[in-house]
Amino acid sequence: MDYQFAAIEKKWQRFWADHQTFKPEDSTAKPKYYVLDMFPYPSGAGLHVGHPLGYIASDIFARYKRLKGFNVLHPMGYDSFGLPAEQYAIQTGQHPAITTEANIATYRRQLDQIGFSFDWSREVRTSSPDFYKWTQWIFMQLFNSWYNKDADRAESIDKLIKHFEQHGSTGINAVCDEEVSTFTADEWRALDDRAKQTELLKYRLTYLRESTVNWCAALGTVLANDEVKDGFSERGGYPVEQKKMMQWSMRITAYAERLLQGLDTIDWPEPLKEMQRNWIGKSVGALVRFRISDFQFRNSDKSEIENSKSEIIEVFTTRVDTIFGTTFLVLAPEHELVTSLTTPEQKVDIKAYIAQAKKKSELERMADAKTVSGAFTGSYAINPVNGEKIEIWIADYVLAGYGTGAVMGVPSGDQRDYLFAKHYSLPIIPIIDIQKIETEADPTKEGRYINSGFINGLAYKEATSTVIAKLEEMGAGKAKVNFRMRDAIFGRQRYWGEPVPVYFKDGLPYLIDEKDLPLVLPEVDKYLPTESGEPPLARASNWKYKGTEAYEHSTMPGWAGSSWYWYRYMDAHNDNEFASKKAIEYWKDVDLYIGGSEHATGHLLYSRFWNKFLKDIGLVIEEEPFKKLINQGHIQGRSNFVYRLIDSEGRGTNTFVSHGLIKQYKTSELHVDVNIVENDIVDINKFKQWRPEYADAEFILEGGKYICGVEIEKMSKSKFNVVNPDDLIARYGADTLRMYEMFLGPLEQSKPWNTNGIEGVFKFLRKFWRLFHDDVWNFNISNEEPTKAELKSLHKIIHKVEEDVERFSFNTSVSSFMIAVNELTDLKCNKRAILQDLVIILSPYAPHISEELWVLLGNKPGTLSYAPYPKFNPAYLIEDEFAYPISINGKTKTNVSIPLSLDLKETEDFVLAHADVQKYLDGKAPKKVIVVKGRIVNIVL
RNA sequence: GCUCAGAUGGUGGAACUGGUAGACACGCAGGACUUAAAAUCCUGUUCCCGUAAACGGAGUGCGGGUUCGAUUCCCGCUCUGAGUACCA
Incomplete structure (x- = not known):
């Protein structure tokens, strides 16, 4: 059969799901490797072609590491608290949980189609009570801790109380509020509970403080700094004023020095570290x-x-x-x-x-x-x-x-x-x-x-x-x-976030009992603030602690859940702990983290902060959570334009002028859907069908074609430049999409999406498929011994891909695969000894076609993911001769094949005696000859 | 302004430690197969001169330098992108 990607991909995706192929052991003799993607906020728009870029890279790496004998943890989940669902709820009255659920379903369907090797059994959602129970629990630990500068670590607040009782405030060197009292032990003991609590709040790592917030009266809500543009709300353009409010804060400044020092110990992109250094300031x-x-x-x-x-x-x-x-x-x-x-x-x-x-x-x-x-x-x-x-x-x-x-x-x-x-x-x-x-x-x-x-x-x-x-x-x-860094505000006057596990008595905050966790989000009639400006949670009726005390009405900010979620993946279903000691001791930290640089001073800083805190109180092992981090580049949109002819009265006509001719006419520029354009040439029939008003459109063509204008912009629906992975998968398959996204260029580099060229990758996969088949598509493999040339091709690619993956240069390995398949096609190689290894090497990139061929080769289904990566043998690459480029004064003139057994002097003599070289010497004696073994010969005249 | 990253054919990009610049792919041009199209295959494709070819010249943003040899190292500049912004 020829290459039926749709059937193959569906089959293997089902197989992986049914067999939980990618579920790692929680402890084995194998070394562990933790590959993490920044989990997405499931937006209503679904995935566009830019989103999976990082996921594909991490998936290739995870699959590669499995082949290399590692026990790989590669999970996925959703950062599912957030503004868009809440905004939608305000407009429609629909509960954000319902919107979120629907969006997650779309994401999951789209992700599944791409063939990722996620262990879905560990999926987390920050908005699920099983998860945010532990976000609230960590908040409680922060509340119960203070930062001892002398020990340079967080310690239990009980220890501080004990000190106050025995020695008063002397001898305490803490990161705390500016205006703390000084008192003796006797004075402390004489204080009433209220006074003690007031004083302790000045030391806690999460505390209440009067802070200025951006209050937007028209929207009835507090806005984050990046939601405010020049004094107006980004959404709606309403005026925003500064307002003082009591807010929960996190004493991140206690960790400023450690956050700075830690940067020197982790393998992160230098620009990102620099951003954090500047932020810490x-x-x-x-x-x-x-x-x-x-x-x-x-x-x-x-x-x-x-x-x-x-x-x-x-x-x-x-x-x-x-x-x-x-x-x-x-x-x-x-x-x-x-x-x-x-x-x-x-x-x-x-x-x-x-x-x-x-x-x-x-x-x-x-x-x-x-x-x-x-x-x-x-x-x-x-x-x-x-x-x-x-x-x-x-x-x-x-x-x-x-x-x-x-x-x-x-x-x-x-x-x-x-x-x-x-x-x-x-x-x-x-x-x-x-x-x-x-x-x-x-x-x-x-x-x-x-x-x-x-x-x-x-x-x-x-x-x-x-x-x-x-x-x-x-x-x-x-x-x-x-x-320069300030303490982080830890409260939003919003509905769709984690409730803060705190109630108030006599105006002072107290933690709820740990056994009452999770404190579940209450139902409200509307998702807006109350008329008096209280957060939406104030609308909940009868929502009181023990039926009497008022809960905190603000919720946690967007970064709360994402500041620890990677630990939950280690032990996602634990009801007794945020993750078991055993799981944390085994998985330790994230070995490779892939995501965008936009989180440099948000998520990536807060995560490091919480991690250090969790380490101080003995719950985790490593000082830094993410050993190596890679920022994938952003995919921009590539918009296409058509040009509508304007008539003499200045009205638009239904005639469109090709881009090369617009100087000769008066035209207006219109975005055209990039999905009906190929190589910047619009498909005229599809254009006529695109919108009813274009059914009778006429065209002024150049060379019989309508050529579109091009511009690089943000990918967005209104610009008709969104390319949906679903469409590409339907047309070319997931394996092609995966390889094409990698082929586009270096992972870290931002670039515009351009579907031109995907055909090349598709052709490559079919050519690869054909290696295993005869002219009439019968599976046809030979058990003969491979030739030297075939072995050379194979070992070249084994080595090259290994090197490329280790340095995250996925684009160059795709090229190398093409070269290998081109070579083997020319050699008409269909030998098992070559192709079976090639299937293993290719499988991280194109897992579906590889699984199919693996089974056709007679292997047990599902074993490919854990097959051993072929061993590189440099002996196959050794050459007897090398075609030395001969350059005269640094300019390459010709090539001469010379046995590599010759030493430098012999090589020099060989070259100078060669007829082709003599021609260039023109009888003159060279001033100097440089021979670099196996590289080049340069003759200076 | 400061910090960082980058600039290579018509396009995306390759060249990892200084050693054949343009791999691989797209596009384009020509050809084969076909009634035709699709698919597939073959050939060519940095630019300029010449042109059947050999051959010659230029060439990695610009100007210098180091070197037998520079896309790669050094100095100065231009442009593009990102971050940051009176941080004392």
Whole structure:
């Protein structure tokens, strides 16, 4: 029979499902290997051709590892809480669980058609109570933990309580809220429960905090930052305001340093690590305290002075070595000391500036980045290292949210300070001998310090440590590491998410009893917030803990479930634990993780955070969850266009002009469905059928064809450029689709989808099929001994594919398969000794056709997936001769076959004596001859 | 602005440690088979000059450099894509 891909693929997909072919053992002598894909959010649109790219790559790798003798865990599931289902619920009233269920069914059908080797028995869904029970359980562990800086790990809150009872707050070095109380053991014991709980909340790794959120009144909901564009909601374009709300937060900042250090231990793409480093944003520097000069004269308002406890302005700097160059201080307009620092004379200026700064939107502030603006407060500060009196200004280039919201202005070393000083005629003092500051700041660290008191003559490193030591001695500053990363907000005012397992008593949060987990999402009449702005869960009637206490009404954010799900796959049906100790000890961590780079500072950071926490409390083994990570590139859409002729009155006609001729006519551009276009040539009959109004369309052709215009855009329905894998599978089969997606180019590279070329892969598979069959499609295989040439072809591909897969270069191995099959076709090889091994090597890429041929070759069904990968024997590749390229002065001129048994000198003599080479020498003696054994001969004339 | 990645035929891409640039495939052109189409097969296909061919010249974004030899290494620049944004 010829290659009947549809029947073959259906047959084997059923076989794999019926026999659970890909279900791994939970412990064997085999080494384990865990291949994970980022699980999808099941959207209503289903899969387009870009989605499976990463899944195909990981599937090839998983199948390859099985052949290599590994016990492979390769699971799949759904990140099924999320906005679109909720939005749909708001519009239609349909429960998001129903929408989600339907979408999952579509995803599953589409995934099954591609022939992935997932172990579906371990499927997880983040929205299923069996799963989110454990998400809630992990939340409870975080609530019951605090971060001990001295031990550099999370510890049980009970341990902290014990310490408070015995020693009070002394000796505690914790990552906690800013304003924690100090107390003795006696004082602690005297506190009532409410006071104790209030204090403990400041230490817990998940805690309540007043945070600003993006509140959209029109949509009645809180929006994430990426749902807000320029002050308006991305969906609907309604105004968004900043609103303060009590929110659950995660103390991820406790792990900032470990999250940063861990990056050096994992094999991830460098750009992605860089994004995480920038996000964490570590700066090593110092806090410096500037005393305010003549504090008493700022008596504009008595109460303000009393409220501002401080006579000190604290700044953060990464260049404390430049402190002698400080000629002014700048505070953010929002800085708490601004009002009390402002002298009566300056009050008008400062007020006006603050008002103006407040009015500016983020966008304007950014656009304005180059215009210098600011205002003088009228007050002065004293530089602690030299006693100089310097002006205190405010300016919006200083951000309230970073560092201390105040900076020391060093115009000689910092460009922003330089511009500010020039603009307001403030002094600029050079502090390093080689500094060039005529036109701009010079942030150099080279050279020796000048004008710098006790560090004059020192170099950068020494100067920094000297200044810090001096500041510490004076009590005017200390070394400090600052992070840009903030604690993560862990609450959404939404319905379709995990309920937070917390109830409130006297306004304080308490965990529900562990045996009451899961706390199931209650039914509500509508999926909108209440009229008073409470989250949708407030609508649930009689939803109280023990019938009396109110539950937390916000739900967990989208990243909650995905921050630990890979552990659930290890032991997906465990009712007693999130995963058993035994399963975790066996599977440990993810060996290979494939997914998009858009999760760099979201999912991939939060997952690392939770993993470190779970390790601290002894539940998991590895410090990092994902050893190796690969970002697959994004598939963009490739849109095609037709050009409608515009008549003299400016109206559109029903005539369409081919792309090459549009300069000669007046036309308007229209998207055309890419599925009726092949190689940019539109199928005119299909076009006429596409839409009724085109039934009588006429065409102005070039060379008898209608050629379309092309543009690369996002793949979307409205652009008619969505290519559906279902259509391609129906036409060419899953094996062709799998190989074609890999053939497209390097996995990591983003590229537009272009179906042109899929025929080539399809032809290859048929050619492969034909190797096993005679002219009339009878299966025909020979048991003869293979020839040297055949063995060479086979061992070349064994080696090549092995190398390619190990470095995730799947596109080049597809080429190599084509070369091998072309060679074997030319050799008319139908020998079992060659083809059986070839089937094994090809099976990760094209599993269905391989299974079919494997069984035709007489093997037991289902054994191919665990067949041993053929062993490469380099002896078959050894050549006696090599056709050396002969180049003259670096330019290749000819080839000469030379026995490889000759040594360098003999090879050189052989070449120079050769008639073809003599011709080029033209009687001259070469100046130099370079022979690279087995590579090249270069003659220099 | 900063950081990172990239730029190779008509197209997607290959060349892994400096050693025959353009593998493999698409497309295109010509041919075979066929009443015809599909399918299949064969030949050619970087560009320029010449052209039956041999042969000659240029050539991996641009300009330099190192080297017997550079798509690969170094310096400077241009463009494209991604991330980030007054982070002190």
